[in-house]
Amino acid sequence: MPIRPGIEQAGLSDVGCLRSNNEDRYSYWEPAEDARFPQKGRLAIIADGMGGHEGGQEASRIAVETIEKVYDADSAASPTQALIAAFQAAHEQILRFGNEHPALQGLGTTCTAVVLVGGALHYAHIGDSRLYLLRESKMQRLTHDHSYVGRLVDQGLLAEEEAAVHPQRNILLKALGVGRDVAPESSNQPLPLQKGDVLLLCSDGLWSMVREDEMRSAVAGGPLPQACQALVDKAKERGGPDNITLQLLRVTA
Numbered sequence: 001m002p003i004r005p006g007i008e009q010a011g012l013s014d015v016g017c018l019r020s021n022n023e024d025r026y027s028y029w030e031p032a033e034d035a036r037f038p039q040k041g042r043l044a045i046i047a048d049g050m051g052g053h054e055g056g057q058e059a060s061r062i063a064v065e066t067i068e069k070v071y072d073a074d075s076a077a078s079p080t081q082a083l084i085a086a087f088q089a090a091h092e093q094i095l096r097f098g099n100e101h102p103a104l105q106g107l108g109t110t111c112t113a114v115v116l117v118g119g120a121l122h123y124a125h126i127g128d129s130r131l132y133l134l135r136e137s138k139m140q141r142l143t144h145d146h147s148y149v150g151r152l153v154d155q156g157l158l159a160e161e162e163a164a165v166h167p168q169r170n171i172l173l174k175a176l177g178v179g180r181d182v183a184p185e186s187s188n189q190p191l192p193l194q195k196g197d198v199l200l201l202c203s204d205g206l207w208s209m210v211r212e213d214e215m216r217s218a219v220a221g222g223p224l225p226q227a228c229q230a231l232v233d234k235a236k237e238r239g240g241p242d243n244i245t246l247q248l249l250r251v252t253a
Contacts, residue, residue, distance in 0.1 A: 004030060004037065007116065009044070010224035011247035014232045016205055017240035023049035023056030023109075024203050024245035027064045031072065041079065041117025043071055044247050048129050048203040050175065051107030058101075059094050059109040063176050066090040067113055079115040080186050083124035087111065087176065087184045094177030108177035111184075112143060112201050116249065120190035121199070126182065127175045130207050132215065133191075134198040139216040144185060146174035169208075199249040205242035209235035224248045 003009055015022045029043040047063045049056030070086035090111070098105050110127025123131055128145040144150060148171040152158035176182060198219050207215075210231055218234075219227045228246055235244045 001028065001030065003028070004042075006251070006253045007042065008224050008250040008252055009248065010228050011245075012225075012228035012232055013243065013245040014236065014240070016243050017236050019241075019243055021057065022243045022245075023060055024205070024243040025049070025057075025060040025064050026201070026245055026247045027068060028247065029068050029072070039117070040072070041115050042249075043068065043113065043115050044199075044201060044249055045111065045113040046129050046201040046203060046245055046247055047109045047111045047176075048127065048205070048243070048245065049107070049109040050172070051104060055098075055104040055107035056109070058097060058104065059107040059177050062093050062097060063090045063109045063111050066093045067111070071113075071115075079117055079122040080124065080190075083113055083115060083122065084184060084186055086113070087124050087126065088182055091176045091182040098177065108172075108175040110172070110203070111176050114199060114201065114249070116193065116199075116251075118190070120192050122187050122190055124184045124186045126184040127172055129201065129203050132200040132202075132212070134200065134216055134219055135194065135196070137216065137220060139212050141212075142187075142191075146185070147172050193251050195251055195253060197251045200246060201248075202246040203243060205240070205244035206231060206235050206246050208242070209238045209240065209244075219248060224250060 026046040031040045047060035049060035067086040070089045074082035076082040110129040112125045112129045115122040125143040128147045131143045
């Protein structure tokens with residue numbers, strides 16, 4: 001898809017060193033019609049499926065495809081509200097797919113989605129994929145991990161360093177397709193973006209292997225495709241036990 005001027009975009013997904021299949025998925029979308037671009041803006045998504053092999057792959061595929069479709073069609077004036085409606089639709093679609101395919105019961109996916117419109121950032125998020133903002137050499141994580149250890153960190157009961165090696169670090173508390181209801185985290189208000197800002201969306205296969213200062217150094221100033229490759233390579237050098245996926249967006253105007 002051609003990308004309109006105003007940003008640079010790059011993404012990369014790798015199976016990693018130990019997995020035989022890739023349950024991650026990412027996408028970038030803009031409306032085809034120029035007249036709709038000022039309202040809908042740009043949509044970027046990353047999803048990390050779970051449920052084993054085909055189940056995880058199907059869950060992340062359904063999430064990305066449904067969120068794109070519903071966001072495109074939603075008439076809500078607020079991009080955040082349109083994202084929340086899209087997450088709800090994806091949740092229901094994954095539940096329906098699981099019911100229709102009993103062998104894949106238990107499938108689900110994390111999901112982090114951002115919309116860039118009118119010079120501002122909107123986002124919705126569920127699970128333990130992450131969204132970071134790099135601005136003027138400072139890296140800020142905008143999302144919380146909806147996981148058992150993430151809750152302990154938020155409550156001050158566990159340090160980030162301890163969470164990284166905790167034996168229960170992979171237990172998710174929220175995901176699309178899991179449970180009856182879905183309550184994604186979302187932006188309370190639009191976050192104004194500045195020229196030079198970089199957004200990083202990534203699965204835990206990246207952030208669990210690569211430190212935030214290393215991510216910051218990789219994406220600061222250089223070409224985004226090379227930054228994606230360098231970060232994936234670093235995660236794989238450290239064992240790459242999970243799928244590794246990231247997407248980068250740099251504001252250029």
